[in-house]
Amino acid sequence: MNTSTEARNNETGKAASRSAKTGAARVSQTERAYDQIKRRILENDMAAGFQALEQELAEMLGMSRTPVREALIRLAEEGMVEVRPRHGMRVLPVSADDMREIYEILTSLESTAAELAAARGVTDAEMAELKMTVTDMDAALEEEDLRKWAAADEKFHMLLVKFSNNARLLALVNSFWEQTHRVRLVTLRLRPKPVNSNKDHAAVADAIAKGDREAARRLHHRHRVKSGKMLVALLKEHGLTQL
Amino acid sequence: MNTSTEARNNETGKAASRSAKTGAARVSQTERAYDQIKRRILENDMAAGFQALEQELAEMLGMSRTPVREALIRLAEEGMVEVRPRHGMRVLPVSADDMREIYEILTSLESTAAELAAARGVTDAEMAELKMTVTDMDAALEEEDLRKWAAADEKFHMLLVKFSNNARLLALVNSFWEQTHRVRLVTLRLRPKPVNSNKDHAAVADAIAKGDREAARRLHHRHRVKSGKMLVALLKEHGLTQL
DNA sequence: GCACGCATTAATGTATACGTTAACATAGTC
DNA sequence: GACTATGTTAACGTATACATTAATGCGTGC
Numbered sequence A, B: 001m002n003t004s005t006e007a008r009n010n011e012t013g014k015a016a017s018r019s020a021k022t023g024a025a026r027v028s029q030t031e032r033a034y035d036q037i038k039r040r041i042l043e044n045d046m047a048a049g050f051q052a053l054e055q056e057l058a059e060m061l062g063m064s065r066t067p068v069r070e071a072l073i074r075l076a077e078e079g080m081v082e083v084r085p086r087h088g089m090r091v092l093p094v095s096a097d098d099m100r101e102i103y104e105i106l107t108s109l110e111s112t113a114a115e116l117a118a119a120r121g122v123t124d125a126e127m128a129e130l131k132m133t134v135t136d137m138d139a140a141l142e143e144e145d146l147r148k149w150a151a152a153d154e155k156f157h158m159l160l161v162k163f164s165n166n167a168r169l170l171a172l173v174n175s176f177w178e179q180t181h182r183v184r185l186v187t188l189r190l191r192p193k194p195v196n197s198n199k200d201h202a203a204v205a206d207a208i209a210k211g212d213r214e215a216a217r218r219l220h221h222r223h224r225v226k227s228g229k230m231l232v233a234l235l236k237e238h239g240l241t242q243l
Numbered sequence C: 001g002c003a004c005g006c007a008t009t010a011a012t013g014t015a016t017a018c019g020t021t022a023a024c025a026t027a028g029t030c
Numbered sequence D: 001g002a003c004t005a006t007g008t009t010a011a012c013g014t015a016t017a018c019a020t021t022a023a024t025g026c027g028t029g030c
Helices: A031-042 A054-061 A065-077 A096-120 A124-142 A147-164 A169-187 A193-208 A215-237 B029-042 B054-060 B064-078 B094-120 B123-144 B148-162 B167-187 B195-210 B213-237
Strands: A081-084 A088-091 B079-082 B088-091
Touching: A031 A065, A054 A065, A054 A088, A065 A081, A065 A088, A065 B064, A081 B167, A096 A147, A096 A169, A096 A215, A096 B094, A096 B167, A124 A147, A124 A193, A124 B029, A147 A169, A147 A193, A169 A215, A169 B094, A193 A215, B029 B054, B029 B064, B029 B123, B029 B167, B054 B064, B054 B088, B064 B079, B064 B088, B079 B148, B094 B148, B094 B167, B094 B213, B123 B148, B123 B195, B148 B167, B148 B195, B167 B213, B195 B213
Parallel strands: none
Antiparallel strands: A081 A088, B079 B088
């Protein structure tokens, strides 16, 4: 008589950390506000420098100011927006210097992740998953599909961090990647074909497969320093001081 | 920036925006709630596992639920507390495994900071400041003043990160240090005399003075791995599974 | 034309109201 | 006695109310 066990999966279905319980996923307004605003920022619907008052956001999202405020607190803490008392929130632009800072951190954390993954050892399934991203990157380059390449690139980095067996590390790296999302979108078309990145990834994967932690760390570190420098140079070169 | 030195009045201490004419410092309730709750957690007034409802905290702090909620969102984001819908907030205990994760991250970020500081080069004044902490640590050990030693130790690490010229890195390291604060307090008396730590610090300072980035990184990395392992071992040895 | 002070306005910070719903207790069923 | 259904309660999520105060514009004096 009770069919409530049948999941009505018409919800966002995103990376919602809702447990896979039965019943409709009850999403709080605060959560909705957070997801919505973040999505719009990441997809550049709200570009860098975009400003809006709490009330405006509330109307835009069909809710009151309270959940909007709560979402903004989180987004501000993560460095996505800034909240100035009488000016509402502002989507923080990312400068070349911001990118330097973020890449220094990502370089550090990701190469640590590579080392940890190599030290811990990854399962065959995990290694297969990792190598698949390299294959995808190669294929994407062949097809000249930069979007696809970027997706595979991101997947590789995320898997790497996941395999490090450190939840905090994963969350951190994820957060900083998000902050670079817009910038990478733009530079994707300005940079030279990322052939070397593919090679780098393959080499890192190999080192991890061999359990050579020092090599994994060193190779990934070098890879990250290279792409970081390239990106920052690209930004300066094109006068892209604020993204 | 908030060392455990003194439990002064709850002033923000940051902006010093207190103008001469208006005597009262303009601190928002949300900020007061944040500072207060955080201070109590760091000083173990609210021990790990401590629970309280929003309403209780509000009464405790003499304000309404709203600013308490906003403070809790930030504290939760920083990993200090957990907010469960019908159980109020809970001060998150730190397990040995949490310490492993946090130390892996700190090891990574701090050794990067050491490398960056060495690469950038520090001024004479900065180097003097750094060496002063080593002197203080030595003196503290002589006097068997472990509190003082811990303060100097923390100062060294914070200076290191400050000299890296990366604001995000500084904020991150600071945040994770705070999370280990309670644990370090307890282990301070259980661990062997930290003679080697002093030597390590001196060596790192030297490498930075010489501008030897690879040495700075490697030495600090080794230092951190050592103390991290020591700490985790200590926790397990003494059955301190939750702090 | 410019600097300054004051009135106006509106965005915010905070308190409070209120419906919803999870947690707990209690009673009822096998 | 264990388990399930039901009722009660109160903590929360969210909306709203309201006092405060920063930003803005305007008029005044020079």
